Amino acid sequence: MKIAICSKHPLDHIPCQGSEWFPWTELETINFKEYGALMLIGSSRIDEPAIIPASMVSRLWWFVEAGGLLYAELLEAFDFSSSRLFGWKQDFPKTRRTLEKLRVVRANEESGLEQGALMEWSGAYALGFSMPDEPNKSWLEFSTFHGTHFAEELTSSPVHPGLSIRRLGAGLVVHCSFSLYSSEMKEAFRPYSRWKRAIETLAAETKLPLIVWPEVIKTSNGTSPEEAVEACIRWFEASGILPAMDGSAGVFENIHSVTGALSSDHRPDCTVHTALLFYLYGTWRKDPRYQDKSHQLLTFLFENGFQDMEKDSPSYGLFKWYDYPGRYPDQMFTDDNAWVCLVLLYLYRKTGRSEYLERGLPLAEALLSTQNGNGVRPIVLFRSQLEKLGLAGAGELPPSLNPHFESIAHAAFIQAYLVTGKQEYVDTALKGSLYLASRIDDLSFMYSQTSGYSRFVLPLGFLGQFDESGETLSTLERIVEYLLSHQSSLGGIEEADNPDPDRFGKEDAGVFIHNGEGIADQLYTNNFLLMNIWEAWKATGHTRYKTLYDDLSAYICRIQINSADARYHGGWMRAYDFKTEEYFGNNGDTGWGPYCMESGWTQAITSCGLLLGLLNESLFD
Structure with a gap:
């Protein structure tokens, strides 16, 4: 079959082999009689309509009626003539796609495409409806379906046709109301395996020899920890995440989940994670250039006003959450500040650089002063609270009882104890961990119980030597038992026990809805657990923890991204699907969705976990 393709823009992927391409301006010059199929592809840009001239509608109608095949994508269908031609x-x-998903209307047993299966894309879509009096077979539909893999029941939001097939005379009209071949982000068609089956099914049903675009984001399917670390270092150097190669301009936060764009935000936590990575890598490779990069990253924070260093200020010692333009920190999150404290004091112990101590100790004291009598604390402090209550008064605010925040503060206090020998630090860490352990059935979680428990692990092994009751180590055992009950055969931990399944379409949501969906999280769970279970092994010598570390390490190496696109190659995205064995997850988190690539929280922390194993060292040595 001879095929003509006419599109608003040159296509990055030709839909059919042996086809002939025409620019949109030559649409009216095409001799339809020479072709068995026409593919008319509009633009994914919402401000660029693709209008069929009235004189062309009749020609297209006669072409199809005589047995031709017409594929129409994102063409304007407001007028009666074109709408009747398309049956839509x-x-x-x-408009631009945000949280919408496509749902398979009809199953195809031969291809394995299941009814109700959900898929994502990137680009534009148009709202409309199929003509009720036309013989029209809806094939894909879209709406804000909240499910992850499937949407068996209709959403409360309106459902619109995404792709339909209409028989007209002896021919067929395929209408697509979303960016498919016009999309400029082929990596955003997720999951790829399902899209591959969908395109193959559409080709078989229409006899149009459609070609599936190459997979943009593949995985390594197994490398060594050494190779994985090297690839991640190359990601930092090639992706654009470092605005200056020597680290002097800091590090950007992430590659965005939806847009694939490089974030220009600077955050202290991401910066210190990356500084820790470069220090450990430089130590492993005996390459002082990377240790200098580590120092330059920290100097960027010191010289750009991220920390309040005014001794009379109520937020003295604390860091801003991001490059907040105000003079003083406004929102001071526990986990972000505790990570800065831990890394600064660890690197002081390793390097002896006095500025790390001069910055880290005031931060440790500020955190200690805002713990309450039980050794726990609020999630976030606001400067207005500190101005009113002072540091000691802020310690009386309701605590979070969420290990996501609490346990990293306890780990930071361990570093402060190792630096100063001050017993109050380790006593507070132990008291707080025991308080959480005594209320383990009443803890709060952000995304999942698996993610919260993964964070709980970090300080417990070290604190066991100070706990005559043995409760910290028995709690560690209980936590690991729970995590192992959700371990995949690939070695990673599957997300489980979502505390708020209805939290969809907001920031800070999970990448799964219900247990059993087979989704793993590399932003909040497996990344931190890799490092944390290593620390549990080093502190206790418990072989079960070492086995879990080895399993996680193998899993992490297996799912590292292999791509021709430097934004992705050598890194890890947030959500990995054990069932399809590719990156995919629920898209309900609008800030840090399933495909984000966080510089510090994912890439750096994951590689730090691998490097600690390669160095056979502990953060608490």
């Missing part, structure tokens, strides 16, 4: 009437101008 447009409601509004096209």
